[in-house]
Amino acid sequence: MIFLLSLSLDSLINELENEGTTISFIFYDLKNDSTIAQYYPNRRLPPASIQKVITTFTALKVFKKNFSFKTYFFRFKDELYVFPNGDPLLKDSDLDVISKKIYELGYRKFSKLYYDDSYFTKSKYPKGWFWDELDESYAPPIRPLVLNEGIFTLTYKFAPKHNFNNLYVKLIKSNVLKYEIISDTILVYGDFNRNSSLTFPQKEPEQFFLWSLKNALYKNNVIVDSVSGFKELPDDAILIYTYESKPLDSILKYMNLESSNLIAEMILRSIGAWIYSRGDWENSIRALKRILYLEGVDTNFIMYDGSGLSRYNLISPKTFIQIYKSAYKDESFFKDFLNVLVEPGEGTLKDRLKQLKGRLKAKTGTLRNTVSLTGVIDERIAFCIIIYGFNNNPQKYRNIIDNLVLMLGAGLEPASPNGQ
Structure with a gap:
């Protein structure tokens, strides 16, 4: 069996290398502290969204699982200030709760509404996020004050009502479907009909938050005379x-299920x-690497963001194994860590590796010319696989990854060619 498996692996690797595609992987037995199989595990490649595993591990080490963002x-005189510290999941429904509470506290009117977002520095994007992706919903600006995950999804059902996310909607006939936001109004250009939809990032998330809050307060009988933007919070x-x-x-858990870059x-x-009391990219990555170093993880890798969207990231599969080894030392932490990863049948693993449902916790990754997968089987077998540089349909390479996981990690028969 081992001999046949070796032949199969050699054939697969030769096929990939001959077509100019690079593969790197490692399978590791955490209980026996031994390598099961590997192929250039120190090779640094773009990890894609499996990089969120590193962010997940570090966040649990720094903040602990019950931490909440605030x-x-x-209030200063008759002005209202919002000071965020990075809650990534504020929704319209939360604004309603907030507005009702402010009303219950006895407030009925504010002259001006400000935000102070100095918790983060002003930079909106990490290095390596390509300019042609910044209009996509998966690449919204990264700010500490954001509503609805930094995106709009506007469908026709909102248009006749002329309101959406506490903003007004105005339709303008045009040959090109696009949008523009002016204060509390979304201008939608084009033939916006029942089959139309727009999903786009909020270019000025703080202003959108303030206008949405102003309107939510109004609905709860609290008047704000004007939205004024940024102002440093008075002492x-x-x-x-x-x-x-x-x-x-x-x-x-939600971040990994949805593979949310913003979160x-x-x-x-x-x-x-x-x-470091400074939420810029350099200090944030320095802080992350400091935590990893203290946990015994080799930090000799290149990292520019926390999501894996940056094309400048270069991380080896072995780094992920070192993270799992560190987590494994603390049984309680290890379980908490695995519980926020993804199982087959949900999220980005909804239609993959169903044979391992109940056994596998993992994270997928996809970029142009890159697919990856990392995780743990049976709370024991850790693995990481990255395939990079292909010029074909990525599904072919996802199937290769899934078959490797089934054969090397779980000792099962490989999946059918369609990946089911």
């Missing part, structure tokens, strides 16, 4: 309300702000 509301401002997020483990980046920048 959004603070201050003698009075804290009137604190809104807490869901616990961190719930946020991380990963906000958590990374929060790590930097927490440790």
